[in-house]
Amino acid sequence: MCISTKIVISVAVLILFPSIVLGIDWQQLIREVEEQYNGHSSHSTMQMKVRTAHWQRRLTMEAWSLERDHFLVRIVAPAKEQGVATLKVDKEVWNYLPNVDRVIKVPPSLMGGAWMGSHITNNDLVKAAHIDEDYVFQLQEENAEIWRIEGIPKAAAAVVWGRIIYTVRKADRVPLLVEYFDEEYELVRTITFADIQTVGNRTIPLKMIVQPIDKPEEQTVLHYENIAFDLPLTASFFSLRELKKR
Amino acid sequence: MILTLAWRNIGRNRRRTFLTVSAMVVSSSLLILSLSLFSGMFSDMLASATEQYYGHVVVTADGYQQEREMFINFAPEDDFLNTLDQAPQTLGVSPRLRAFGLFSHADNSYPAELLGVDPQREEQVTTLGRMLSGGHYLLPGEFAGVVLGAVLADKLGVNPGDELVFVTQAADGSIGNALLTVSGVFRTGATGQDNTLALVSLPWLQKVMALPGRVHEIAITVTAPLEAPLLAREMAAQLPPGLEVHEWSTLLPEMREVLASYAVSRLIMALILYSAAGLGVLNTFFMAVMERTREFGILMAMGLRPMQVRLLVMTETLAMGLLSLLIGLITGGLLTLYMSRVGIDLSGYLTPITYAGGTILPRLRAEFAFDNFWIPSLCLLLICLLAGLLPANRAARLEPVRAIREE
Numbered sequence: 001m002c003i004s005t006k007i008v009i010s011v012a013v014l015i016l017f018p019s020i021v022l023g024i025d026w027q028q029l030i031r032e033v034e035e036q037y038n039g040h041s042s043h044s045t046m047q048m049k050v051r052t053a054h055w056q057r058r059l060t061m062e063a064w065s066l067e068r069d070h071f072l073v074r075i076v077a078p079a080k081e082q083g084v085a086t087l088k089v090d091k092e093v094w095n096y097l098p099n100v101d102r103v104i105k106v107p108p109s110l111m112g113g114a115w116m117g118s119h120i121t122n123n124d125l126v127k128a129a130h131i132d133e134d135y136v137f138q139l140q141e142e143n144a145e146i147w148r149i150e151g152i153p154k155a156a157a158a159v160v161w162g163r164i165i166y167t168v169r170k171a172d173r174v175p176l177l178v179e180y181f182d183e184e185y186e187l188v189r190t191i192t193f194a195d196i197q198t199v200g201n202r203t204i205p206l207k208m209i210v211q212p213i214d215k216p217e218e219q220t221v222l223h224y225e226n227i228a229f230d231l232p233l234t235a236s237f238f239s240l241r242e243l244k245k246r
Numbered sequence: 247m248i249l250t251l252a253w254r255n256i257g258r259n260r261r262r263t264f265l266t267v268s269a270m271v272v273s274s275s276l277l278i279l280s281l282s283l284f285s286g287m288f289s290d291m292l293a294s295a296t297e298q299y300y301g302h303v304v305v306t307a308d309g310y311q312q313e314r315e316m317f318i319n320f321a322p323e324d325d326f327l328n329t330l331d332q333a334p335q336t337l338g339v340s341p342r343l344r345a346f347g348l349f350s351h352a353d354n355s356y357p358a359e360l361l362g363v364d365p366q367r368e369e370q371v372t373t374l375g376r377m378l379s380g381g382h383y384l385l386p387g388e389f390a391g392v393v394l395g396a397v398l399a400d401k402l403g404v405n406p407g408d409e410l411v412f413v414t415q416a417a418d419g420s421i422g423n424a425l426l427t428v429s430g431v432f433r434t435g436a437t438g439q440d441n442t443l444a445l446v447s448l449p450w451l452q453k454v455m456a457l458p459g460r461v462h463e464i465a466i467t468v469t470a471p472l473e474a475p476l477l478a479r480e481m482a483a484q485l486p487p488g489l490e491v492h493e494w495s496t497l498l499p500e501m502r503e504v505l506a507s508y509a510v511s512r513l514i515m516a517l518i519l520y521s522a523a524g525l526g527v528l529n530t531f532f533m534a535v536m537e538r539t540r541e542f543g544i545l546m547a548m549g550l551r552p553m554q555v556r557l558l559v560m561t562e563t564l565a566m567g568l569l570s571l572l573i574g575l576i577t578g579g580l581l582t583l584y585m586s587r588v589g590i591d592l593s594g595y596l597t598p599i600t601y602a603g604g605t606i607l608p609r610l611r612a613e614f615a616f617d618n619f620w621i622p623s624l625c626l627l628l629i630c631l632l633a634g635l636l637p638a639n640r641a642a643r644l645e646p647v648r649a650i651r652e653e
Contacts, residue, residue: 107356110355
């Protein structure tokens, strides 16, 4: 094989399958995807619409985050639930209930329970941040546009999902779809991302649609109305005292 | 004449009679006692599932028992409740709203199952109010009080008078949350109830769950729990549309199996205990007949027919059987009475066992049941007759001449 052929092949491979040649660190890529709304720190307002067979509701929330271990979110509207707030620090979650003026730490038995009545669970808040530590990610397939990256839990990890597949757009590394499977590799839930926008120097999807597969009539849609990154927040902000502010 | 003869014969060898009778008395009275203890254990089990939780009969909206879905509820009509109240078989009728959620006190949070009830009505259905280990039962009109299981209270670290937060997802999707004050703590010994169950007032729970006026079930206790299946079938015909009725044997099919196997094992036990006693009786009568060969010979020589000889021996057996039965019933009844009033507490050696949906308490307590008296009685008489038959036949077949000559 002459040198020119080698170069041609290399260039072709590089163009067609840059990931192989570039040796992309999938763990790192997924970590970046999961932290897309965090940055170093962030402040956002969002709308959450939850639809089930029996009711629908729409919440407006304000949220703050610092790295991936600190997260505070508070309901702003409707008035009935104003002030209900969730604080996550590392792997623990507290809820504040203004009605009774009490802070309640979510016990391990309820980590799988719905968060604020949505299709997002408390575990999603805690485990998603550490997904790259609990799963081994590998490229499953790719085409010119996207990568499909499969995550399989590490042997020792205490995880919820048996398999996770991320579909990530190559051009800007924006996630389009995440599929969650149970231990039997049965599809349980999907999160679809939409409304991709550039905010500051980041390109992120502002809309997130959580769809349980066994209940097609139900859905949670989270829509970021405003998001700002890299603010001067410190860890001391994410305190129980702050949680109780209305 | 035969009766007189039989009676004299029984009285003639008192020691023999005494031994035979006492064998039968001991076996029958012990059998009655052990069957009554069995009944006591079973009724403890059934009570833990019904009188401490379900009730004997439960009326729900269609599909609730299968789905256990918060949204399958109904608004009970006053007319319907009145009809249930007035039915002669019902002891108590309690409309209830159920809810699952989180109890929280200080840093402790544990899942709990709440029953929203009218305290006065509930008191006629479940016995939880009589099992308080502290505090008081919900008072009529007490809005935000809670009576909860002892283990749950321990885990939460609450005592009567303390505040609790209840958090759940309400029927409108919002996060239902409200404060409760611990009124009382009950201890049933049944793990299911003590670990997770709590009674609150119905209007309070309806408000928190955003289900005003709704209930999930009407729990009913009846005078004869074992006839609940029959009653449920009768009620099913008269229910308002959209409602269905269940009774404990369909709610707890395992319990029904236990009951069925108990009925069989009762018979087997009776047979085993009595076959030993029966062999004793058989032996005694054989000896008695052998001893009296000469006497039978003379009787027959005097014109007693073989049938009459047979009848004589059988009458003796039966008379002894009846005598034993009488004493056995009295002794068994007294033992049962003692064990039902006093009983033996085994909680120092055993822990409660939950089995087939019910809890077996660590105590020996007897319960009176008609079956436990007539089945042993009937078996005793049958065994007696069987044991008498062989010697009676032998005596009847004697040839007078040879019998008289026999030494």
